[in-house]
Amino acid sequence: MVKEGIRILIADDNSTDRMLLSRIVRNQGHQVIEAENGAEAVELFQQQRPEMVLMDVMMPLMNGKDAAKKIKALAGEELVPLIFLTSLTDAQSLADCLESGGDDFLSKPYNNVIIQAKIKSFSRMRDMQQILQQQRDTIATNNEHLLHEQHVAKAVFDNVAHAGCLSAPNIRYIVSPLSIFNGDVLLAARKPGGGMHVLLGDFTGHGLPAAIGAMPMAEIFYGMTSKGFALRDVLREINLKLKGILPVGFFCCAAVVDMNFDRGHAAIWMGGVPDCVLLRANGERIELKSSNLPLGVLSNEQFNDTLDDYVMEVGDRLLMWSDGILEARNADGKMFGEPRLKQVLDDSSSVDQVFDGIHRALDQFMGGSQRDDDTTLIELQMTDEQALEAYLPDLRSGPIAGPVDWHMTYRMESHTLRHFNPLPLLMHIMMEVPGLRVMGGELHTVMAELFSNAFEHGVLGLDSSLKSSPQGFMEYYRQREQKLQQLIEGYVEVRMRHDGDGHGGKLLIEFEDSGPGFDYKSLPIAEERTGSDDTQYCGRGIPLLSSICERLTYKGRGNQVEAEVHWPQATSRRE
Amino acid sequence: MTVQASLSGNGQELTIKVDGRFDFSAHQEFRDAYESLEAEPQSFVVDLGGTSYLDSSALGMLLLLRDHAGGDSADVRIVNCNQDVRKILTISNFEQLFAIQ
Numbered sequence: 001m002v003k004e005g006i007r008i009l010i011a012d013d014n015s016t017d018r019m020l021l022s023r024i025v026r027n028q029g030h031q032v033i034e035a036e037n038g039a040e041a042v043e044l045f046q047q048q049r050p051e052m053v054l055m056d057v058m059m060p061l062m063n064g065k066d067a068a069k070k071i072k073a074l075a076g077e078e079l080v081p082l083i084f085l086t087s088l089t090d091a092q093s094l095a096d097c098l099e100s101g102g103d104d105f106l107s108k109p110y111n112n113v114i115i116q117a118k119i120k121s122f123s124r125m126r127d128m129q130q131i132l133q134q135q136r137d138t139i140a141t142n143n144e145h146l147l148h149e150q151h152v153a154k155a156v157f158d159n160v161a162h163a164g165c166l167s168a169p170n171i172r173y174i175v176s177p178l179s180i181f182n183g184d185v186l187l188a189a190r191k192p193g194g195g196m197h198v199l200l201g202d203f204t205g206h207g208l209p210a211a212i213g214a215m216p217m218a219e220i221f222y223g224m225t226s227k228g229f230a231l232r233d234v235l236r237e238i239n240l241k242l243k244g245i246l247p248v249g250f251f252c253c254a255a256v257v258d259m260n261f262d263r264g265h266a267a268i269w270m271g272g273v274p275d276c277v278l279l280r281a282n283g284e285r286i287e288l289k290s291s292n293l294p295l296g297v298l299s300n301e302q303f304n305d306t307l308d309d310y311v312m313e314v315g316d317r318l319l320m321w322s323d324g325i326l327e328a329r330n331a332d333g334k335m336f337g338e339p340r341l342k343q344v345l346d347d348s349s350s351v352d353q354v355f356d357g358i359h360r361a362l363d364q365f366m367g368g369s370q371r372d373d374d375t376t377l378i379e380l381q382m383t384d385e386q387a388l389e390a391y392l393p394d395l396r397s398g399p400i401a402g403p404v405d406w407h408m409t410y411r412m413e414s415h416t417l418r419h420f421n422p423l424p425l426l427m428h429i430m431m432e433v434p435g436l437r438v439m440g441g442e443l444h445t446v447m448a449e450l451f452s453n454a455f456e457h458g459v460l461g462l463d464s465s466l467k468s469s470p471q472g473f474m475e476y477y478r479q480r481e482q483k484l485q486q487l488i489e490g491y492v493e494v495r496m497r498h499d500g501d502g503h504g505g506k507l508l509i510e511f512e513d514s515g516p517g518f519d520y521k522s523l524p525i526a527e528e529r530t531g532s533d534d535t536q537y538c539g540r541g542i543p544l545l546s547s548i549c550e551r552l553t554y555k556g557r558g559n560q561v562e563a564e565v566h567w568p569q570a571t572s573r574r575e
Numbered sequence: 576m577t578v579q580a581s582l583s584g585n586g587q588e589l590t591i592k593v594d595g596r597f598d599f600s601a602h603q604e605f606r607d608a609y610e611s612l613e614a615e616p617q618s619f620v621v622d623l624g625g626t627s628y629l630d631s632s633a634l635g636m637l638l639l640l641r642d643h644a645g646g647d648s649a650d651v652r653i654v655n656c657n658q659d660v661r662k663i664l665t666i667s668n669f670e671q672l673f674a675i676q
Contacts, residue, residue: 204631204632204634204635248635248638248639248642249632249635249636249638249639250635251634251635253667271668273666274666275666289666290667291668292668293667293668293669293671293672294667297638297672302647323631323666327630
């Protein structure tokens with residue numbers, strides 16, 4: 001599609017030739033600007049910016065070739081077709097015209113048809129060039145726009161997925177983002193009761209999808225950790241969330257650690273990440289392997305939240321990395337790979353050189369070539385709780401002040417008992433107390449045990465000795481179902497009282513049921529505690545109960561039980 | 576990278592063979608291999624005999640296939656993995672979801 005009439009500069013020192021060519025061009029509907037020599041041609045081009053130039057090769061003041069170079073330079077990235085006019089016919093001269101920056105040539109004497117065809121053809125080329133430039137500019141603008149949006153989004157993202165306590169003195173890490181958003185996520189947070197949760201995550205892909213998944217993950221991680229939830233609960237919640245929001249095929253490989261500095265141990269969950277290494281201060285090395293699917297793959301029913309426990313002495317380190325380190329490719333397309341990483345571990349003369357060693361080896365290997373994945377490396381050191389005191393969240397400030405002095409009674413009659421599980425509700429009330437959140441998992445165990453005793457043995461009158469054989473176990477649940485259907489009267493009453501000041505507290509849990517009770521006096525007696533008139537008994541076969549509870553007491557005819565829990569718990573009691 | 580799909584004689588089993596690098600560039604071809612079928616195969620075999628390398632987006636594609644084949648009740652076997660490929664599947668614990676031979 002050629003536009004009607006363009007402006008064409010004709011430069012020729014021979015006025016007859018110039019007028020002749022001008023007339024032909026005008027007759028074809030174009031405007032003509034005339035120049036008598038090269039210098040004038042350059043000047044007129046500068047003033048009027050014609051869209052095409054027809055120029056004689058031999059001219060005074062400045063010959064055509066020099067003028068052509070100047071005009072091409074002035075035109076910059078605009079395509080101004082420049083056609084030389086020549087009476088020369090030998091191939092070399094014609095080729096020279098093109099060499100010196102001309103796009104084509106016209107031989108004298110002129111031929112109308114050829115001139116018309118050439119002007120058309122170059123106009124088309126010019127149009128195409130313009131479209132290309134417009135598209136390029138559009139792409140550049142869009143890209144700039146996109147980058148700007150990403151920067152804004154990144155600012156939001158960084159506020160959500162902030163570094164937490166990654167600056168703590170026992171942590172060293174490197175994160176090298178490939179794009180503005182990074183598929184790798186590194187989160188660390190102090191627990192209200194001391195210790196630390198750390199998460200290294202690697203989302204499938206990077207950029208927007210990874211960031212979208214990383215935000216709720218960070219939100220849950222920081223939110224639940226600061227409220228004192230156990231790492232298993234945090235993991236479950238993250239898995240559920242990711243499973244819900246990520247399309248099939250997108251997931252997050254992760255290594256998640258619960259560091260306990262008081263007891264000197266770490267509990268680790270690994271799903272889909274490369275082997276981690278536990279480096280003992282004495283040089284011993286233990287490789288830890290992923291035993292789970294990545295987060296966001298399985299439904300919560302199938303999700304395995306088991307953590308592996310490792311004892312760690314002060315100075316022992318845990319080293320974790322994303323597969324970006326192993327898959328980092330240098331200019332030759334070679335991968336850094338596990339053997340090189342192992343080599344660094346072998347060559348390091350002491351544990352405190354390993355982190356720098358890996359960092360250095362990676363830099364040397366890459367030699368400045370573009371990294372095609374995210375390379376994240378983190379080292380966690382076992383330390384004393386005191387060393388991290390500055391990084392402890394203040395229990396009394398902000399959202400983690402909670403109810404400290406309250407009591408409640410919750411009585412369930414038979415209809416309720418038939419259809420309703422009160423545990424989530426009761427747990428929820430307890431979990432409002434910051435100091436109790438830290439013990440959420442253990443308290444759940446206590447509540448579940450006490451409730452099922454009160455309900456199944458007390459109200460339903462089921463015999464627990466049935467459960468000792470597999471057949472009996474089936475029978476027990478068959479009977480439970482049957483008695484549940486037939487239940488017409490009975491109750492379970494739960495009373496809870498909490499006293500405390502925000503730094504510590506005491507929770508008293510009482511269960512009472514309508515059942516006949518049992519001969520609790522014949523239970524094996526647990527250690528006597530001073531200051532209590534009641535005889536102490538272990539729960540029915542649950543040593544955990546007595547390890548969590550300060551005291552556990554059966555009362556009345558055996559249809560009442562009291563459990564007392566103190567927080568913060570003395571660390572020695574939690575072995 | 577090429578993806579070839581072949582249906583068993585009775586139309587009950589679909590074999591998808593991936594050659595070369597199994598990464599995001601195979602996405603469309605891999606999905607077409609099982610989505611554009613007339614038949615409804617009961618079982619699926621992913622033959623990675625010719626696969627030199629596989630990345631996490633390939634793991635994602637395998638999950639998509641599993642989902643398509645019935646999720647938890649899916650019968651999807653992954654066969655002929657070389658050592659590198661097998662390692663990646665092992666790290667991700669995919670043997671919990673697929674029969675890997």
